[in-house]
Amino acid sequence: MISVYHYLILSAIIFSIGTFGVLTRKNAIVIFMCIELMLNSVNLTFIALSRHLQNMDGQIFVFFVMAVAAAEAAVGLALMIAFYRNRESIDTDDFNMLKW
Amino acid sequence: MSALELQSLLPQIILALGATTVLMLGAWYPSRKWILGGVVIALFAALSAGLMTPAVPEVGNLYSTGSYARFFVVLWSLLGALSLLLSLRYAEIHDLPGSEYCALILFAICGMSLLSAATSLIGLFLGLEAFTLVFYILIAFKREDSRGAEAGLKYLVMGAVATGFLAFGISLIYAASGSFHLPEAFAGLEQAGGMRPLGLAGWALMLVAIGFKVSLAPFHLWTPDVYQGAPAPVTGLLATGSKGAVFASLVPLFAALGPLKADLEQVLWLLAALSLLAGTFAALPQRNLKRMLAYSSVVHMGYLMIGLLVGGSEAHRALLFYLISYAFATLAAFGVLTSFSRVDDEPQEYADFRGLGYLHPRRSSLLAACLLSLAGIPPLVGFFAKFGIIAAALKGGYPGLAVIAVLAALTSLYYYLAPIVVLFMQQRDARQLRRGCRHEYFVLALCFSAILLLGVYPAPLLDLLTGILP
Numbered sequence: 001m002i003s004v005y006h007y008l009i010l011s012a013i014i015f016s017i018g019t020f021g022v023l024t025r026k027n028a029i030v031i032f033m034c035i036e037l038m039l040n041s042v043n044l045t046f047i048a049l050s051r052h053l054q055n056m057d058g059q060i061f062v063f064f065v066m067a068v069a070a071a072e073a074a075v076g077l078a079l080m081i082a083f084y085r086n087r088e089s090i091d092t093d094d095f096n097m098l099k100w
Numbered sequence: 101m102s103a104l105e106l107q108s109l110l111p112q113i114i115l116a117l118g119a120t121t122v123l124m125l126g127a128w129y130p131s132r133k134w135i136l137g138g139v140v141i142a143l144f145a146a147l148s149a150g151l152m153t154p155a156v157p158e159v160g161n162l163y164s165t166g167s168y169a170r171f172f173v174v175l176w177s178l179l180g181a182l183s184l185l186l187s188l189r190y191a192e193i194h195d196l197p198g199s200e201y202c203a204l205i206l207f208a209i210c211g212m213s214l215l216s217a218a219t220s221l222i223g224l225f226l227g228l229e230a231f232t233l234v235f236y237i238l239i240a241f242k243r244e245d246s247r248g249a250e251a252g253l254k255y256l257v258m259g260a261v262a263t264g265f266l267a268f269g270i271s272l273i274y275a276a277s278g279s280f281h282l283p284e285a286f287a288g289l290e291q292a293g294g295m296r297p298l299g300l301a302g303w304a305l306m307l308v309a310i311g312f313k314v315s316l317a318p319f320h321l322w323t324p325d326v327y328q329g330a331p332a333p334v335t336g337l338l339a340t341g342s343k344g345a346v347f348a349s350l351v352p353l354f355a356a357l358g359p360l361k362a363d364l365e366q367v368l369w370l371l372a373a374l375s376l377l378a379g380t381f382a383a384l385p386q387r388n389l390k391r392m393l394a395y396s397s398v399v400h401m402g403y404l405m406i407g408l409l410v411g412g413s414e415a416h417r418a419l420l421f422y423l424i425s426y427a428f429a430t431l432a433a434f435g436v437l438t439s440f441s442r443v444d445d446e447p448q449e450y451a452d453f454r455g456l457g458y459l460h461p462r463r464s465s466l467l468a469a470c471l472l473s474l475a476g477i478p479p480l481v482g483f484f485a486k487f488g489i490i491a492a493a494l495k496g497g498y499p500g501l502a503v504i505a506v507l508a509a510l511t512s513l514y515y516y517l518a519p520i521v522v523l524f525m526q527q528r529d530a531r532q533l534r535r536g537c538r539h540e541y542f543v544l545a546l547c548f549s550a551i552l553l554l555g556v557y558p559a560p561l562l563d564l565l566t567g568i569l570p
Contacts (some may be wrong), residue, residue: 008298010232015268017504019261019264022261027252032260035264039264039267042268045268046274049429051209053278057274059387060222061271061280068225068229068233072233072263075233075237075256076236077250078237079249080254082243082252083139083246083252086249087246087249095253095254097246
């Protein structure tokens, strides 16, 4: 029998994978994919909890998270294009004009 | 949503609909005059928030319409209107599209006022995201400027990760308490039993996210880069409004926290102390005004954190007073930078300011006054604000933090006086910078009178803050 704890553990694992990817990857688009992974693990938690608690609020939050993730991806890709036009790269190693 | 609820949320609706209208009409009639229209919309929202009595105390279990929330709608609308006025000439010089810029700033104000009014974790999440998304765009608004794009991308990656942490933290609190609505969410956490550790872990994740958004050490590393890369008027709003709105939403959150606060106390203590120390040490060697202000803002966030940690109505009043004094001084400092900026570049290195006090005496003196107020020199408002926070820390039983705060304030004199020395006491070899325009002088004079008047005569504002605190 799969209980709510299994879902929570699964989403914690996915969230950790996403966080790890954000910290270690160099390509901005891959970092973005990792952020999407984090947000989707949050969605999984909310849906599992919503069913467990017999409460619709969690599912409503999922819609908001999806909307925010979509908006963030749109803005993020536009920023990457702006950065790429200037620097011909989207590698985080090239984020080096502003430091100290 | 009933008509009464719509009426109660009218100021935010004015901001959002006004922004949409400006955005749509701007597509047909592109003009920089829209920025002036945005000022009118923001002032209109402030007026409606100040004068109209809301019909219901809470809208949709999401946003409060109490006097506390209304006060911050007025404050953020005024700050937004001031930064729009500041941007008028800046947008002309840098050839920024007027209607888009204006609409984005209005959306940001709307998000900030929603966040300060949040009474539920959903409302908190939505308000926070509403203005962070806008700032991602505004930071990189100068398209051909590669530093702007880099700053925007850095802020976006950090901000998106913080969003993930915030959402996951909220989900864990929801797991433990079964509610998003604020008093219930914490009350549920108290009785949660086996789920209680989960709720506390959720709080930890939320604190990480909040730390990112208001740049508390050790989550402050994006701050100097973003301040430096963003256009000066945008940095002004980012430094004041976006951080202020988060703190304004945290005050009722912590007031509702109850006995749970004892579990968080050590973490909050550590965040406050680390921000004070890390900000101070990083600000000392800076030779770039924007980066120095960024690190010093980390220190200011540390002071605000002390107010939050001490709790109680007196400490919260000191926190809000500090927030307002910081907002006006910082906005004026970035306003001076805006009014100096030319087509090719904004002056921000100390070398650009050498002897500028002789060439542009009025604006240089104003910049000096802002820095002195931030440093906490009487009779400017910063002194009174710092005094309030430190007194609250002593009364609340945090002598260690009070000592660190006093030391940080003393050390801050060094990095705040350094640019003033450069402005007034060195060989005058700076080039002539841009002449200011009327709008900029108006905003700067308004901020300066606020800094001075509140410092000499703070009683009315303190009374007002006592009245609105929940």
